[in-house]
Amino acid sequence: MTSSQNLKPQRGSAHPTTTIQTDVAIVGAGMVGGTLACALARNGIRTAIIDRLEPSVMVAPEFDGRASAIALSGRRLLEMVGIWRHLEKRSGPIREIRIADGQSLLFLHFDHADLGDEPLGFMIENRHLRAAIATEMHQHPGTLTTVAPASVTAMSSDADSATLSLDDGRKIRASLVISAEGRGSKLREWSGISVNGWTYAQTAIVATIAHERPHDGIAHEHFLPAGPFAILPLPDDGKTHRSSLVWTERADAATAYMALDDDAFLMEISDRVGGFLGALSLIGPRFSHPLGMQFASRYTAGRMALVGDAAHSIHPIAGQGLNLGLRDVAALTEIIVDGKQLGLDAAHPEGIARYERWRRSDNLLMATVTDVLNRLFSNDVGPIRLSRDIGLAAVNRIPPLKRLFMQHAMGTVGDLPRLMRGESLT
Numbered sequence: 001m002t003s004s005q006n007l008k009p010q011r012g013s014a015h016p017t018t019t020i021q022t023d024v025a026i027v028g029a030g031m032v033g034g035t036l037a038c039a040l041a042r043n044g045i046r047t048a049i050i051d052r053l054e055p056s057v058m059v060a061p062e063f064d065g066r067a068s069a070i071a072l073s074g075r076r077l078l079e080m081v082g083i084w085r086h087l088e089k090r091s092g093p094i095r096e097i098r099i100a101d102g103q104s105l106l107f108l109h110f111d112h113a114d115l116g117d118e119p120l121g122f123m124i125e126n127r128h129l130r131a132a133i134a135t136e137m138h139q140h141p142g143t144l145t146t147v148a149p150a151s152v153t154a155m156s157s158d159a160d161s162a163t164l165s166l167d168d169g170r171k172i173r174a175s176l177v178i179s180a181e182g183r184g185s186k187l188r189e190w191s192g193i194s195v196n197g198w199t200y201a202q203t204a205i206v207a208t209i210a211h212e213r214p215h216d217g218i219a220h221e222h223f224l225p226a227g228p229f230a231i232l233p234l235p236d237d238g239k240t241h242r243s244s245l246v247w248t249e250r251a252d253a254a255t256a257y258m259a260l261d262d263d264a265f266l267m268e269i270s271d272r273v274g275g276f277l278g279a280l281s282l283i284g285p286r287f288s289h290p291l292g293m294q295f296a297s298r299y300t301a302g303r304m305a306l307v308g309d310a311a312h313s314i315h316p317i318a319g320q321g322l323n324l325g326l327r328d329v330a331a332l333t334e335i336i337v338d339g340k341q342l343g344l345d346a347a348h349p350e351g352i353a354r355y356e357r358w359r360r361s362d363n364l365l366m367a368t369v370t371d372v373l374n375r376l377f378s379n380d381v382g383p384i385r386l387s388r389d390i391g392l393a394a395v396n397r398i399p400p401l402k403r404l405f406m407q408h409a410m411g412t413v414g415d416l417p418r419l420m421r422g423e424s425l426t
């Protein structure tokens with residue numbers, strides 16, 4: 001059995017005695033876990049990645065209809081780990097962001113030209129990002145082992161390693177186990193790590209539209225009383241101009257909107273988009289995502305570390321959840337690779353402690369900012385509306401403040417891991 005194979009389990013203890021020995025085992029092959037696997041394997045770290053879903057299921061168009069705004073620093077990471085080359089024709093630049101408060105004319109306008117030549121970010125449909133990650137994961141025979149579909153049933157650890165037991169009878173022994181399992185992480189629970197969080201009583205409705213006029217790379221976010229309504233520029237598909245919509249609604253209203261037939265649903269969308277894109281039509285199915293915020297009380301426990309939504313799940317109001325996960329990936333890869341060069345174990349205590357300090361404070365700040373923004377903007381209370389409009393207008397008129405906001409959107413501020421600065425680790 002070569003390690004480049006997708007190791008499919010045969011249920012019913014088909015491999016009762018097989019133990020896969022590796023440096024790092026990642027549980028969860030979503031966008032964060034998959035990127036981490038590519039980053040580690042590319043830097044010579046033996047890695048096994050496990051997912052309960054068949055890889056072909058995760059790249060099917062109906063699995064995930066969202067598109068992600070990837071910051072410039074996230075793009076650099078994806079370039080450094082070999083994923084971006086599979087996405088060149090699939091990504092579209094975000095050149096401007098226009099933010100409006102409801103029907104008010106006051107808006108905040110970010111233009112990439114105020115900072116230089118680089119776009120503020122890039123839009124990529126998740127299905128393409130997932131496919132690019134899957135393609136890149138196949139480029140590391142001998143270093144990266146994919147085990148799917150398989151579920152982890154238990155985790156144990158001793159002084160030298162951690163061991164995962166799988167539902168097909170196999171075991172994976174690794175120096176470090178990483179949970180990239182998303183919000184409902186089992187490894188987090190088994191490690192006794194609690195989470196703080198709440199639901200927002202809001203649901204994000206996601207749909208893709210075709211439109212008559214070009215979007216010119218401009219992202220729009222309208223703050224409506226029930227939540228933000230974002231119109232995000234996708235690359236043309238050769239036939240038509242396209243945008244991805246993220247429409248945040250009260251949970252009960254979202255259920256009713258999701259039940260509308262296509263004509264009525266399109267009418268609701270057209271009302272909210274307005275006329276600037278010309279005639280609209282729907283492409284593909286619509287999706288709904290109940291929203292919540294969740295933050296782990298610790299990011300590490302012994303030989304286990306959390307990345308991505310397993311560590312922090314935030315409101316999509318600023319399109320930052322995946323970007324934070326990519327920062328986790330870049331930081332943890334840097335720590336593991338630097339440690340290996342010094343002959344240290346992937347779970348060396350100083351490295352684990354550094355990861356916790358480095359990522360937890362940064363993620364907590366963004367989780368707090370997104371939570372406050374959502375509370376401030378998702379209402380129609382007169383005095384609050386007035387003060388936020390004054391705030392938007394002030395940011396728009398103070399160039400240094402405006403530049404700082406743009407740098408945050410580009411993900412270029414803070415203690416950036418080297419891969420996010422485009423620097424190699426070896």
Ligand SMILES: Cc1cc2nc3c(=O)[nH]c(=O)nc-3n(C[C@H](O)[C@H](O)[C@H](O)COP(=O)(O)OP(=O)(O)OC[C@H]3O[C@@H](n4cnc5c(N)ncnc54)[C@H](O)[C@@H]3O)c2cc1C
Pocket residue numbers: 027028029030031032033050051052053058066067068069070150151152180181182183184185186204206246289307308309310316318319320321322323324325
């Ligand atoms: C509407 C919406 C729009 C968004 N837009 C943006 C955006 O524009 N920009 C941005 O940066 N972020 C955005 N986000 C956030 C982003 O989508 C998430 O942060 C990101 O998808 C999290 O990825 P993940 O890999 O950590 O987790 P997940 O996507 O949840 O992946 C977890 C994986 O682990 C597997 N798994 C789970 N448990 C087990 C187990 N026990 N054993 C084996 N496998 C397991 C699952 O099958 C899955 O494949 C948005 C979110 C929403 C809801």
